[in-house]
Amino acid sequence: MRKALRIVGLLVGLVVLAGAGFAVFVSARGIPSYTSPKPAVAAIEATPTRIELGEKLTLAACGDCHLNRETNKYSGHLLQDLTPDFGKVYSANITQDRAHGIGAWTDQELVGLLRTGIGRDGRYRVIMPSFALMSDEDVASIVAFLRSGSPQVQADATPSHSQEPSFLLKALTNTVMKPTPLPAAPVLAPAPTEAVAYGRYLVVGRYKCYECHSKDFKSNNPLEPEKSDGYLGGGNRLLNMQGQTVVSRNITGDADTGIGDWSEAQFGQALRFGTTPHGPLNYPMPKYSRLDDAEIHALFAYLQSVPKLKNVTPEDGAVAAK
Template sequence: MSRVTTLFTTLTVALLAPYLAQAQAPDAALIERGAYIATAGDCAACHRTKQSGGPAYAGGYVIASPLGDIVAPNITPSHKAGIGGWSFEDFDRSMRRGVRPDGARLYPAMPYTNYQGISEDDMRALYAFFTNGVKPVDTIAPTTDLPFPFNIRAMMIPWNWMFRSDKPFRPTPALSPAAQRGQYLVETLAHCGSCHTPRNILMAEKNSQAFTGGDVGGWRAPNITSDPVSGIGGWSDQQLVAYFRNGHVAGKGVAAGGMGEAVEHSLRSLSDPDLSAMVAYMRTVAPVRDSADTRAAFGFTQVRPVSLTAYENSDTRDQNAVAGSATIDGARLYAGACASCHGLNGNGSKDGFYPPLVGSSATGSNNPNNLVMTVLTGVDRRGSDGHAFMPAFANDMNDAQVAAVANRVLTQFGNSAVQVDAAQVATLRAGGGKPLLLKLVPWIIGLLGLVLVGLVTVFMKRRFWKS
């Protein structure tokens, strides 16, 4: 009888196996939805390979954080190198709580404090995509190794207790349905605040100053509140959508650095309704004015008289000549490094392919960081309308030369009240100023040492008296 039962069971399982597998496997629509959510979450911008053109989500890309380099891990469904062995619960816990299956804590360079608000349905679609829609890559990404004491991942336990919330996303009831969708995208999936919100001493977002601007690796992520002078209030809805889609808007600005990456890996691929929803929500963010702003950054549209003598007599009329020059004459450097594309008068090309320096947020801002960083690192961005490229001059110009050409641009085409010196350039070249937390490290280590000495002393005294 037992043999008959076993045979019957075996035949039943064999016959039903294809149907059971089909029932367990996510359908194509769910995987496709997960792919879109991954795009909205900008996952590819960090979890890419160190070299461009590598396999998707294979990791290895180095994120230069203020506390040290963080290497993005492999998140393909590889069982050897990625997340192939993760259950949905493992995946959900890492996304919302910043905890890996082995119990190790993630650093908040992974924006799990924002991803906490992802809906259950979206999280399951995201899991379906990463486990069934991504090609597994068996290359193990290098391990992140921050300097002491930040290499102690257990330090994230009290940090999470202070700054991470378990509350699910709840849209503001008074908003329109479109603005509510935009709020979900801006605050959760797109995690805009992770760059555009300033950080406190412990590197957590200052939620009371949300979207008023932040500093990221030398770049200045600008104020994106609805203020017409300091924020995006002076941009039309169409201009904002075009900026998200293409990475540039004539008379407003050009996306570079981290924003350029967001355009290339995320924003340009979102649907028009979602981009419009993001704009609708941003219009509702309370305006915050920077007291240093006298007018909008794109409002500096007057070209000051440009002397042609420096250009006519320049011996630095191309990038190669600039690289071999020791001059710190901003006009001569501009002639060789910039004028061939941006024009002698900073108006760019007539077709707009080479953007104007006049009426640009980078040249009119009260903060020159983005102008300097653009000179140092260049632009390499793909938008919906094509590939934008500007060479980097970090290896061709020293700090004094970068300051000189930046000051030339500011004086002739932008906010002439702002000036740059070589020391500022050196700081930005190194990734920006050190946060206060990093400056306090010697004191923190000293305090920990004193605590340890105190504990040892108490322990030894107790042993002495007991003996």
């Protein structure tokens, strides 16, 4: 008995020691750095078509995090809707300022960051999402827009704020949260006329609806999104600007708890104007005011085609537990 107790004591001691060692390691190491990625991209040609598409995509995919709504410039700010468990994280200045923005970054460095989440200095930009499945053409369009003459991206001398990650965020980046690898082959988007395939691309690659609309950010699968827990069934607990919980909704084709009973016209209204049969849609659901008809049609066709999940979300009467 004594001996058994001593062994248990020894084991507990070892676990505590290992835990303490890990804590010291994580605190000292902080957010890890990696070798900066070198994707095989030449300088990106800024055609008018790319700049126009890039403006729309940047607003939809980067705007909520990087756009300063007062100055209407992409100069960055505190992410107020990030869970306080992660500490304080600030998006960066991505205007053309050479010292404080991305004026000194090459196209290759920008594409490398967008694909993997790793910056030109090797530092992992952890809360910045990686756009692993976005098409090469969409990525090029975003870069073309960031380099354009638009007033939103002209040099702004606001310095990017340094990060104040919590111990939890540091621990996660030293264990499970990792950069995504560079794509091994060219990434092409299906033609808009192939509605279901194009709709999938919009959901997983271009707008990444699945990230918010599956069960939890922590169980999302960035390279094989369909393997994310509760794919598109809603229930992810997000925060609004006041720090209150807003639960994402089930957007599979289930007629009772999803959007199986919606018409395509209702769906288009919800995405472009934020109005639904259940009332207005609140932040952080983005307003996709510039989606074109082919995108609405494809998104709707694809969402009706994915496996239907039964998952009651607040608009169906579920109460958001604290």
